[in-house]
Amino acid sequence: MEESKRQLAISKEQKANGRMQKAKWLIAFSIFQFFCFSFLECKTPTPSAGLSDIAYSPTPLQLKLPSYFPPMQMPADNPLTVEGVALGRKIFFDNLLSSDLSQSCATCHRPENYFTDGNATSKGVTGMAGKRSSMSLVNIGFTNAGLFWDGRVKTLEEQALLPVQDSIELHNSWDAVAMRIKNNSDYTTMFRRAFGITSVDSINKYLVVKAIAQFERTLISADAKIDKIARKEAFFTDDEQSGYNLFFNVLDAPDAQCAHCHVSPFYNASDFFNNGIDEAKTLYDFKDAGRGFITLKPTDNGKFKPPTLRNIAQTAPYMHDGRFKTLSEVLDHYASGGHPSPNVDPFIPSIGTIHLSIKQKNQIILFLNTLTDSIFVANPAFKKP
């Protein structure tokens, strides 16, 4: 009896040992599996090995520009190529740029909105809104005197570096973006074709922004009615012509002073102006210092870059903070002569003295409508690939 009890106990002990053994194996296997997955996750993606086998012969891309457009200045180290533009376009629309995979460049620069977003200010991934309105990217490749409303950076490459890291915008890190791109074989192939990389390790933020900048340089709007008129393919209506005369101060038309800050062919300017939008008793009283925040010169406080008026009828709201919903409100602001401040542009207050009539304001708006390029907005090359 005691013997059988002892055997039963031994048998139980053996079973328990067996279970323990199994558990040990299971734990060991799990640890092994964990390390395997970790290794796979961390290791640089597979495409590196075959990258050199992919042909690298980028095709130079020549932009077709109207004769009255200046030549576009390109950085010597980032010439336009078909492959570079295609890559930039893919990245521009890809949510991998944002920390939570919810936003891309195109969130605030939508092709259907002429590369603005239709909002006064834009919300980033955390739901917080920035303090300035999203600027149009139309003809942005011709901007040589500073990008953003305050001109804080000079090149499109430098510009594209900023929103990814901005805590209010895409709230991401470039390391994270680069890692996502490196893990995507479509991208690694495209980087090879665009920039000739031989290893995925070469993919970094500087190459990414080069590609984005290349795509942005192709966003050329030159098929508005004003362009057809320049090519002698169309004519102004009488009211549009009157609006043009007011805008450009032609002959004896009352001077609406618009062309001091909005010069053709892009209807913007290479300088910064205080357009009387806010009252300030001293140079230090502006709510938004604008250009002054960048240059640290008090005399630049309250100054902003005049945006392009091309497609302006389609890119409401207006001003750096999107305070005006319609062009009529904008014209009412200028027709009032604006608000006083020490560095207000001297031509702004004088607009108030010419007392623009409702008809004249409408004529200016009709002229501005001739800057709308519906062919541009329908161009499939500018949409999400």
Next chain:
Amino acid sequence: MKYFLSVILVTAFCSCTKQADSSATINGSQTLNVQIVPSYNNAPLLMYKNYTYNGKTIQFTKFSFICSRFCENVKSDCDNRQLKFDFSATDSINALKGVTNSISISNTNVQNLVIGFGVDANANSVIPAKQLQNSPLANGLNYWDAWDSFIFLRIQGMFDKDGDGILETPFGFDTGGNEIYSEKTFTLNNYIPNPNATSVNLFFNIDLASVLNTTDFNVITQTSKAVDIPVMNVLMANLKNALIYKAITIK
């Protein structure tokens, strides 16, 4: 040893080439630096500083002009580039430096210098997009679309028109047009020819009070229309007279 000698020879050759390049006399041409220092009633001209004009307070926010067609001795021998002199200093140190632009002359014996004030009809007929990219004329902001002319003189600021001590009246004199362009000859009577000179610096002064001269702010506070051409003509004539040749240094 051979390798060592080769390196020395190549280095020596490179050094010689560099020395030759540093000379300003290249193919018979020479660099001439034109420095213009602005003032207001003989005091350094600072933007956003209060001055007195006709007994009332005035403040300037912008003063710039474009000169073109710098010719030596004879008008057929000109540097046709346009140079912008933009005086934006807000402190005395920079105000006293003024603005310096360089031109290229083909003769080292310059006794007379002709300066074009403004932009002539030939240059006005070329839109900014077709101008040389390093020219101030490539900037559309300097161009008057409806007038087919560049704006080549800007004087802007605020004026205390009613004399109550508050700068309440903005003024802006933008000036351009084919008919406003003119030239003036400066005689460099103390010029010493020096074919080996590395640089020639010409110093000018311009007094903004003399440019405004008799402009009556009770009558006009801006020029940007065709009817303003008589005022523009006066301002440009004043500008020519206000630019005074002071000295030359040759190194």
